[in-house]
Each structure stands twice: as C-alpha cells, then as structure tokens.
Amino acid sequence: MDSESLLVQRMRLGDARAVETFVTKYYPKILQYCRLRTGDQGLAEDLTQDTFERFFRAFGEYQHRGKAANFLYTIAANACRDLARKNRELPLDTLPDRPDPAQTQPDLRLDLEAGFRALPEDLRETALLFFFQGCRQREIAKLQGISLPLVKYRIRRARALLTDYFREEEPL
Numbered sequence: 001m002d003s004e005s006l007l008v009q010r011m012r013l014g015d016a017r018a019v020e021t022f023v024t025k026y027y028p029k030i031l032q033y034c035r036l037r038t039g040d041q042g043l044a045e046d047l048t049q050d051t052f053e054r055f056f057r058a059f060g061e062y063q064h065r066g067k068a069a070n071f072l073y074t075i076a077a078n079a080c081r082d083l084a085r086k087n088r089e090l091p092l093d094t095l096p097d098r099p100d101p102a103q104t105q106p107d108l109r110l111d112l113e114a115g116f117r118a119l120p121e122d123l124r125e126t127a128l129l130f131f132f133q134g135c136r137q138r139e140i141a142k143l144q145g146i147s148l149p150l151v152k153y154r155i156r157r158a159r160a161l162l163t164d165y166f167r168e169e170e171p172l
Helices: 002-014 016-038 042-057 068-087 108-117 121-134 137-144 148-169
Strands: none
Touching: 002 016, 016 042, 016 068, 016 108, 016 121, 042 068, 068 121, 068 137, 108 121, 108 148, 121 137, 121 148, 137 148
8 A cells, every 4th residue: 555545544534644744745736736727826825725625525435546636636627617717707808818028027937827828728737737747648648538649749739839939928
C-alpha cells in the first residue's frame, strides 16, 4: 500500500492530522491551478476552498484508485467551469482581451497567465495540467476522459499558439 493510500485510509478513520497533511500536500497545487484558470488570486482561493469542501462532502463515496490529485483536479476544473458559466452573463465589452501593459508590471508570471488565458478552453485545460501542474500525458488523458493522442495534439497545439502569442507580444 502506497503512502497516499495510507493517508486516505487514516482520513477515513477520522485522523485529523491525516486530513491536515492531505490538505497541506494538495492545496498549493490546486490553488495554482485555479489561479491560472481564473487569473485572480482571491477568486482562486475561493475556488480552491470550494474544491476541498466538495471533496470532503463526497469523501464517503470516494473510491481511492490511483491519485487523489486527479479527483481534486476534476473537482477544481468543474468549479472553474461553473464559475465561467456564471460569468458569461457579464457584458463582454467590459472585459479586456489582454491585460493593458501600461497597467501591469513586466512580470513573466503575468505574461504567462495572459498567454494561457488566450488559449481555447480545451487546450488551456490540458496545457495547464501538463506545463504547470506537471501531470503526465497519460494522467491527463484519464483525468479529462480523452485519448492519449488527443492529449499530445492539444499540448503541441497549445505550445504553438503560446509561441505565436508571445511573438506578437514582443516589441518590434
């Protein structure tokens, strides 16, 4: 039995320290994922909290097979999609397509986030899991319920679009 399975087993037995260890282990990764999806730290914190609340509400039915992180990413992705659906009701003309360079600091992290937000949703999801969360392609395929060749295609396509995006952003 691996260490994660033991941790889940201890959590099932009501071990508060195991719960704390679990949250400490996965909270930063889920927070980063949500921040990259939303571009807003406060919103990402709310979504991360919501992800863990949903996880623990469903914990009684949770069947541990493999990695708990995959289940957490699925919950986080659904929470981000739910938020995006709610926000579609906002008038699009009030939302900037790209951050105004005069109002943002020339920070690589902000540029990367803007580049990822410019990707189509299906590519963005796969690229975030691969480039920022360090998930393997097979894990992404299982997590998203798609084929491995499609994951590979999405990663290649995202890489090409990001390359084009950053070429356009460079001053001439």
